[in-house]
Amino acid sequence: MxxxxxxxxxxxxxxxxxxxxxxxxxxxxxxxxxxxxxAYGGDLREARAAGALPELRxxxxxxxxxxxxxxxxxxxxxxxxxxxxxxxxxVDMLRIAGLxxxxxxxxxxxLQVDSLGExxxxxxxxxxxxxxxxxxxxxxxxxxxxxxxxxxDGALLVxxxxxxxxxxxxxxxxxPEVVAVHRAGSLRRGTELVRDLDLVVVARDAPASLxxxxxxxxxxxxxxxxxxxxxxxxxxxxxxxxxxxxxxxxGFVLLRxxxxxxxxxxxxxxxxxxxxxxxxxxxxxxxxxLAAPTEDAVYAALGLPWIPPELRxxxxxxxxxxxxxxxxxxxxRDLRGFLHCHSAYSDGADTIAVWADAARAEGxxxxxxxxxxxxxxxxxGLAAEAIPRQHAEIDAANARGSGARVLKGVEADIxxxxxxxxxxxxxxxxxxxxxxxxxxxxxxxxxLTARVLRAMDDPxxxxxGHPTGRLLLSRDPFPLDLDRVFACAxxxxxxxxxxxxxxRLDLDWRVLRQAVTAGVTIAIGADxxxxxxxxxxxLGVAIxxxxxxxxxxxxxxxxxxxxxxxxxxxx
Numbered sequence: 228m229x230x231x232x233x234x235x236x237x238x239x240x241x242x243x244x245x246x247x248x249x250x251x252x253x254x255x256x257x258x259x260x261x262x263x264x265x266a267y268g269g270d271l272r273e274a275r276a277a278g279a280l281p282e283l284r285x286x287x288x289x290x291x292x293x294x295x296x297x298x299x300x301x302x303x304x305x306x307x308x309x310x311x312x313x314x315x316x317x318v319d320m321l322r323i324a325g326l327x328x329x330x331x332x333x334x335x336x337x338l339q340v341d342s343l344g345e346x347x348x349x350x351x352x353x354x355x356x357x358x359x360x361x362x363x364x365x366x367x368x369x370x371x372x373x374x375x376x377x378x379x380d381g382a383l384l385v386x387x388x389x390x391x392x393x394x395x396x397x398x399x400x401x402x403p404e405v406v407a408v409h410r411a412g413s414l415r416r417g418t419e420l421v422r423d424l425d426l427v428v429v430a431r432d433a434p435a436s437l438x439x440x441x442x443x444x445x446x447x448x449x450x451x452x453x454x455x456x457x458x459x460x461x462x463x464x465x466x467x468x469x470x471x472x473x474x475x476x477x478g479f480v481l482l483r484x485x486x487x488x489x490x491x492x493x494x495x496x497x498x499x500x501x502x503x504x505x506x507x508x509x510x511x512x513x514x515x516x517l518a519a520p521t522e523d524a525v526y527a528a529l530g531l532p533w534i535p536p537e538l539r540x541x542x543x544x545x546x547x548x549x550x551x552x553x554x555x556x557x558x559x560r561d562l563r564g565f566l567h568c569h570s571a572y573s574d575g576a577d578t579i580a581v582w583a584d585a586a587r588a589e590g591x592x593x594x595x596x597x598x599x600x601x602x603x604x605x606x607x608g609l610a611a612e613a614i615p616r617q618h619a620e621i622d623a624a625n626a627r628g629s630g631a632r633v634l635k636g637v638e639a640d641i642x643x644x645x646x647x648x649x650x651x652x653x654x655x656x657x658x659x660x661x662x663x664x665x666x667x668x669x670x671x672x673x674x675l676t677a678r679v680l681r682a683m684d685d686p687x688x689x690x691x692g693h694p695t696g697r698l699l700l701s702r703d704p705f706p707l708d709l710d711r712v713f714a715c716a717x718x719x720x721x722x723x724x725x726x727x728x729x730x731r732l733d734l735d736w737r738v739l740r741q742a743v744t745a746g747v748t749i750a751i752g753a754d755x756x757x758x759x760x761x762x763x764x765x766l767g768v769a770i771x772x773x774x775x776x777x778x779x780x781x782x783x784x785x786x787x788x789x790x791x792x793x794x795x796x797x798x
Contacts, residue, residue, distance in 0.1 A: 237261035260290035316342030323372035388421035411484035417769030423466035479519035489541025537772040564783035567752030573598035576757035583630025585758040593787040600648035602640035645681025659794040663692030672706035693726035717746030727767025728754040739774025
């Protein structure tokens, strides 16, 4: 088990304990440990061998013992016992937005509902609406939440998919007949959710033995195995499609395996217009397959330049390529500033000095530190009286000169009435402000939009953080009128964030072109709670690329002085 698997186990234990009415401090201990491990960037087995596990902030004696058990056995007796005591459907109910422990208990005790299926029936036949503090409006929201969970079933967050793919790639590359392994499918296209893993396996000969070799290890079952495709399911439930090919066919097989289907359909139509046939075996002219060792060769045969995988969604990229209008997409190396990170002054794991050194080591010129404000109590926000001490620590880190320059920022809550947390005089102590909604998501579209627009009137706001509040596989985006928000941001000179936390990836890439067309500047923020999360930025860059963004669209491709000048214009 890796740190993601163990974090999921501890999170489930926390939920089960909470449903049992366990001591809230014990529940919090497991939840904190789950967050710690989810954010951990190293190898837990290596950390244990080095004696470093007890040093991880957020692990106590009980949770540390459980981590050891999971590393040794892959199982957890406590979780198995809890699953016997609590119907598993109750944990599924907790995944529905708006259903906390108290409401799930009420539903279970009053209606004897133990599963999502039973909950759906109760929501439709009126029993749920009849419960105190529920009603038909709540029942309708719960029905939507059940539908959302079913649509998300089987999907992986992209960082989990990357980790699973990396492990499988390592296994494949160790096979003697394998020359190389290439990631394909939605993972290569940089989508926020991945339903299955697609890998192209280049072998000296299409290996009939490949499926047999893979039976060892994490493979639970095979559903298909042939010379051209192998479909298998890992023990964790992830579906993997492998596409073996020889080197001379790599370009076409990789292009097909990457997709998307609309992109491939447009390429097939273009092939037909040029007297070519798009077949399962490759591009064919006069019954002879064309050589396709690279994707460039396939695109060239269609009269096109190579199209970056992130753009292959059938949203105008083929026409743009034909007209020579493909954008020069932003790259990670274009970012000069690392934005949106939390230190030990709120709910982060690391000190300011550690952050400064890590940012410099990753090649950033500056670091935009943004601890939480106090309004959201669970974040342990930065109290007003602690700000001078934090800023003195920042000044000391900058005086050392060895790390990246640290900018004095904050993530201030957008309160229910649209004002920002802290008094105006307090906010003026910061060089820039990311403002975000963290509470009261149940407001309707007009209320939420008015709340955000009022916050954008505040001259201290520099960036609107995770603007739609979505949590992938957990919470839908709240209903915001993005046209009005984009227009206001462009008019006020406020950047809007691509929040690169893999559970958020918000803004959605599908609306980014709309935003920049409206004149909005985009910031890529990691929302990192420890230096181990710095690679979140790669996911944010992938989302920016899917939205056709160039370096000129991104605020933190500018220098520190230019970034601060952007913030000062509002003041």
